[in-house]
Amino acid sequence: AQKITQTQPGMFVQEKEAVTLDCTYDTSDPSYGLFWYKQPSSGEMIFLIYQGSYDQQNATEGRYSLNFQKARKSANLVISASQLGDSAMYFCAMREDTDKLIFGTGTRLQVFP
Amino acid sequence: DTGVSQDPRHKITKRGQNVTFRCDPISEHNRLYWYRQTLGQGPEFLTYFQNEAQLEKSRLLSDRFSAERPKGSFSTLEIQRTEQGDSAMYLCASSLVSLSGKDGYTFGSGTRLTVV
Numbered sequence: 390a391q392k393i394t395q396t397q398p399g400m401f402v403q404e405k406e407a408v409t410l411d412c413t414y415d416t417s418d419p420s421y422g423l424f425w426y427k428q429p430s431s432g433e434m435i436f437l438i439y440q441g442s443y444d445q446q447n448a449t450e451g452r453y454s455l456n457f458q459k460a461r462k463s464a465n466l467v468i469s470a471s472q473l474g475d476s477a478m479y480f481c482a483m484r485e486d487t488d489k490l491i492f493g494t495g496t497r498l499q500v501f502p
Numbered sequence: 503d504t505g506v507s508q509d510p511r512h513k514i515t516k517r518g519q520n521v522t523f524r525c526d527p528i529s530e531h532n533r534l535y536w537y538r539q540t541l542g543q544g545p546e547f548l549t550y551f552q553n554e555a556q557l558e559k560s561r562l563l564s565d566r567f568s569a570e571r572p573k574g575s576f577s578t579l580e581i582q583r584t585e586q587g588d589s590a591m592y593l594c595a596s597s598l599v600s601l602s603g604k605d606g607y608t609f610g611s612g613t614r615l616t617v618v
Contacts, residue, residue: 393544424606432591432614434545436606480544487558488599489535490607492544 392416393481393493400498402471409456410466410496412481421485423464425455428478428495437479440464471500506610508594514616515584522580523613527596534577535607536569537593538562545593551577552599584617591615
């Protein structure tokens, strides 16, 4: 079974609009962490935001926020006020007790003027 | 410190040749990870080190692959007798273990391997 599922292969959004990228996860471990990374065409993975399984509040980092619904096992990334530079691949990842990250297949976001 | 450095950025090799990649992590980070990313997929875990100790290896890491971190600083990933299926982006990341768990991993820009 997939541990991390990203069902949107591609998304389009107009500049200055908000967009939500979906991520669902599967774990029986009560302690885990969820991450979102951005991968531009240059290839490096850029850390965006983190949510711990015991965190009571949804994480926010500037224009990025994480809509964490623990019972549904979803951790959707919300990007507000999209910019052209946000065009990239976005990966959701989970860390369980072994400290390695498990990634989803990613969503390609394209921002148009 | 300029982040995680990987060398080379690109490597083209003939099938059957050996290749070696290098990763220089952020100096104060004690953990170093190797991932492989094929086209259209997310990165897949290969192995990781805490200081010089290799703590975990994925089943993806066949006996043709070997990774070292001899002095707990830089790491090398060697692939022997390369096959076309080894063509991928090889990503290195480093982290500093903390109790909060929220510290992200800092990734390098990767080494893109093409086996012809």
